[in-house]
Amino acid sequence: MRRNWLSYPYLFWVLLFILLPLLLVLYYSITSITGEGIRFTLEHFQRFMEPIYLRVLFRSVKLAFISTVLCLLLGYPMAMILAGKNFKKKNVMVFLFVVPMWMNFLLRTYAWMTLLEKNGLINTFLARLGLSPLNILYTEKAVVLGMVYNFLPFMVLPIYSVLSKIDKSLIEAAEDLGANGITVFRKVIFPLSLPGVASGITMVFMPAVTTFVISRLLGGGQFTLIGNLIEQQFLVAGDWNFGSAISMVMMAVILLSIGIMSRYERENEGGGLW
Amino acid sequence: MQEIIIDLVNVSKNYNGTEALNNINLYIRKNEFVTLLGPSGCGKTTTLRIIGGFEKPSSGEVYFNGVKINDLPPYKRKVNTVFQKYALFPHLSVFENIAFGLKIKKMDKKIIDKKVREVLAMVNLAGYEKRKIDSLSGGQQQRIAIARALVNEPEVLLLDEPLGALDLKLRQEMQFELKNMQQRLGITFVYVTHDQEEALSMSDTIVVMKDGRIQQIGTPIDIYNEPKNAFVADFIGESNIINGTMVQDYLVNFAGLDFECVDSGFGQNEPVDVVIRPEDIQVVSEAESPLRGEVKTVTFKGVHYEMIVQSNGIHWKIHSTGMEPAGTRVGLKIVPDAIHVMRRVTAK
Secondary structure (H helix, E strand, C coil), X not given: XXXXXXXXHHHHHHHHHHHHHXXXXXXXXXXXXXXXXXXXXXXXHHHHCCXXXXXXXXXXXXXXXXXXXXXXXXHHHHHHHHHCCCCCCHHHHHHHHHHHHHCCHHHHHHHHHHXXXXXXXXXXXXXXXXXCCCCCCCCHHHHXXXXXXXXXXXHHHHHHHHHHHCCHHHHHHHHHCXXXXXXXXXXXXXXXXXXXXXXXXXXXHHHHHHCCHXXXXXXXXXXXXXXXXXXXXXXXXXXXXXXXXXXXXXXXXXXXXXXXXXXXXXXXXXXXXX | CCCEEEEEEEEEEEECCEEEEEEEEEEEECCCEEEEECCCCCCHHHHHHHHHCCCCCCEEEEEECCEECCCCCHHHCCEEEECCCCCCCCCCEHHHHXXXXXXXXXXXXXXXXXXXXXXXXXXXXXXXXXXXXXXXXXXXXXXXXXXXXXXXXXXXXXXXXXXXXXXXXXXXXXXXXXXHHHHHHCCEEEEEECCHXXXXXXXXXXXXXECCEEEEEEXXXXXXXXXXXXXXXXXXXXXXXXXXXXXXXXXXXXXXXEEECCCCCCCCCEEEEEEECHHHCEEECHHHCCCEEEEEXXXXXXXXXXXXXXXXXXXXXXXXXXXXXXXXXEEEECCHHHCEEEEXXXXX
16 A cells, blocks of 8 residues: 555656546547537537448448357357367467467458469469369458458467466366266356456457448448548548547547457456356 | 276386386276385375376386277276366266266266266265356365266276375265275275375385386385385384394394394394384383383374384384383383384485
8 A cells, every 4th residue: 555656657657648538538528619519419420320321330340259259260260279188289370370370460351362363472372273263352351351360369379378278177076967078168167268258259359340441441431440441530531530430439449349258258367256 | 706897018108308107017906906106206196097098108008908008098988087286177067977988989868867876876966966166165076076977887096096186084085985885886996095094004015116117016005014125124114223243044233233123134233124013112111121211202193102223223103002112111021923124225
């Protein structure tokens, strides 16, 4: 308690760089500048309720949801293999999974453009094999691919870390009580890994729902996501008030998803003893 | 005598070249309380895990009711285990933990309810069904672990140092309760511990192990009174172990003196280990015994005093209800019955 003053710089930081900007965004979202000056209004939120914008929101949530599900389906088995006791090259694999994250995000996504191009590497290869070309660049599929590629490590790592911490004797206890491999997974391993799954889902869904780089590069600008919409309002249209309102909506979506997920994470809090 | 339920024949186990078990031969009878006793690393837990099916022997056979079960996975064996750290499922309630095995067997819900309630009453935790595992104390978790295993009505219950984490008082209570349960239910118990008192007070049969080998199998009384070698003597209770020479039948020489003893069948002048329990040495006046020395230390141990007496180059450990203060010159008297002569255990 007597070291309270140590926290003051952080408190100052929080006020200046987190709380203040948030309040500013909130302020912009509920005000509008007219000839008579500034007035409070909900017109920006009303405007967002127009079908064209709701469709963008729906598309963002849908693509992020699909990517999250795909990441989970791909990432969970991967995490299980990594956490398995028979896997010797474990550290190398975990390392390789992390390495791409050190590379520039833009560059990684850009690389997919050249791979997926009409005359890109993948289509050249398919042509050699006499197969029909794959034309998914500038489609929703390419956007989902980009999201899965970029965010998969965020799904694998939390699940891996939870799985590798599960006490092996719990698995033996389940076997001892008559559970075969599938039942052990269903009744013990999977329920115990839920906190990892929950944080994996949160960590994939959040950046996926807010991304604007992936949709711009791989979607060719045809698939406006909520991130692109915000970017446009601030950088192109110069409508800070509407942009702020959209940001507030997005924050609400994210808060909602975190709220749902944290229910699963909290469940295991008391289990810290094990 | 009851029939044999578990039979280990020439069982060995290697872990990447390290030998954990060396040619174990052991049979366990129905309704027997067998304790595997030894220091850590002696192979007792490995033996238990082989019976449970968590390890496969590198060589040798494991029989259960006469059927070879070497390759039978744990979930198909009619044994249940109480794990060292209980291994209760933290995401399930007490009821769900205990019902785990019954639900897998797809038992009727009403029967499950009834059985869980019965077994909870048996371990004195009636009414705890809805509690979370982490809200229980160590002793309660331990009872739940036992209940979870017993509710499946196994033919054999394996217990891996189940009381190791409990405090002394609770441990003694649980020893009593476990023994009681075993007799009441008529289930075979295979119990692993490094605590020799626990082994002596609970077991029908004790298997003393060291370095992956069985040293001695016998009743607690046999093992205490007739240890086969110096290791067993030292591990079960406290002992004075002295280098000696068997002069001839019924006569052994140690501490520079000849003593009458009850052992025979050794070679003439064969080097032997002489084992004498600390409570078997009587402290007398110097005149009464040729073995004389000086009391070095006296420690009060509760029930008895422990005296260290130095005599003829040996520090004798003596347990007695009476005591002589440090510095006193005393005589030590050892009756022939108290002298256990053992063949030297030659290093492998």
